Amino acid sequence: MKKRILSLWVFFTLVFTFSFSTIAIAETQPEIVGTSAIVMDLETKEIIYSKNIDEKKQPASITKLMTALLLAENKSKTDLLTYPAAALKEEPYSYGLNVHPVTPGDTFTGKDAMDILLLYSGNDIAYMVAENVGGTKEKFITMMNEKAKALGMTNTNFVTPNGLDDNTDDHYTTAYDLSLLLNAAYGNEWIRETMSKKESEVKSTNGPSSIVENRNKLIGVDGNIGGKTGYTEKSGRCLAALYQRNGHTLATVVLGSDYNFPVDTQVFEDTTNLANYGFNAEKEVFKAKNTEISEVTMEYKILPLIGPKKAIKVPVTIHEDISLYSTDLEPEFNSEVGKINIWTLSKDKSIGKATVNIKGYEKQYDIYSGLSNMDIIKSNILYYVLALLVLIIIASLVILIISKINKKRRKKKKSYI
Known part of the structure; x- marks a missing residue:
């Protein structure tokens, strides 16, 4: 009876342990709403988490990371960029429409243009950067796609400098490609510095000063050192973000998450879950x-x-x-x-x-x-033993033959005496 009770106790203990282990493993996996996502270690380039990372998606305003990269590579913080009339036609969020009116011909410093581009996500400022860096919007788009190719973004095609996609289905990228863009952005000191700001005071040369806030709600929280938000009806809520903890730097990208208006928390929850998973994940053999x-x-x-x-x-x-x-x-x-x-x-x-x-x-x-x-x-020991025996026999025969020859020579010598 005691043996039966002991056996049952062992059985239920094993079942409980196995069940608990299974639940614990499941809990370590990040549960996100986003339809495409990635976590990459920027030092080793190891992918820690992947979900449809090569599926083509609309990146919305994350596009502005590429616009910012070309601005940083072709202009300085003190350069003046002229605001074109066509920029006023860009949809909100737009600095000239939603923050302070801008007259075509007004100028912005490269520093203020970068701040408005990455913090406030001004669509009109992205257009301004395109014309001032590329000469025309079309030439700038060519520059964007050439840069994407140089970064290894093989599943990316840009059509606009700001990510607006109402009139096109040809503006797309992937979560994996955006992790490569995030890596390039992180490597640029000007962009890295800009993304880390919670707010900035900006102005056009003829306008008043205005405060623009970073739309990345996670900035400065749990190691978040920067990122770029995005949203259109086609793209859903998107966020590309950078994290640093304990000497490690991770790139996280979430595409196609829900826009749970008005609180707008889902994409940030997705990103937080991914970052926590990325820093805690352990490798398997x-x-x-x-x-x-x-x-x-x-x-x-x-x-x-x-x-x-x-x-x-x-x-x-x-x-x-x-x-x-x-x-x-x-x-x-x-x-x-x-x-x-x-x-x-x-x-x-x-x-x-x-x-x-x-x-x-x-x-x-x-x-x-x-x-x-x-x-x-x-x-091959048997072969070597046989080979050794053969060598011994051959050596013995040689010695025997030599001995006989020597005997004959000695006999001949005696017959001559």
């Missing part, structure tokens, strides 16, 4: 150390230079765990063995490299032979 990852077949002569040929399968191993973040992306794993001398094989000497690739992330590992030259010798 993809290939365990000292396990066989492949094998190579080699031919060699049992006796160096002479003797019959023999084929042997050499197992290839690694001496350290290969660990990766768990995502829906399939790792590409390849190994390449260099030139091998079968007689100098050692389990501790690298014979080539293994490479792991996952969308821009690449890392190499040394690979080793699972056999040593002593293993080769042991596997």
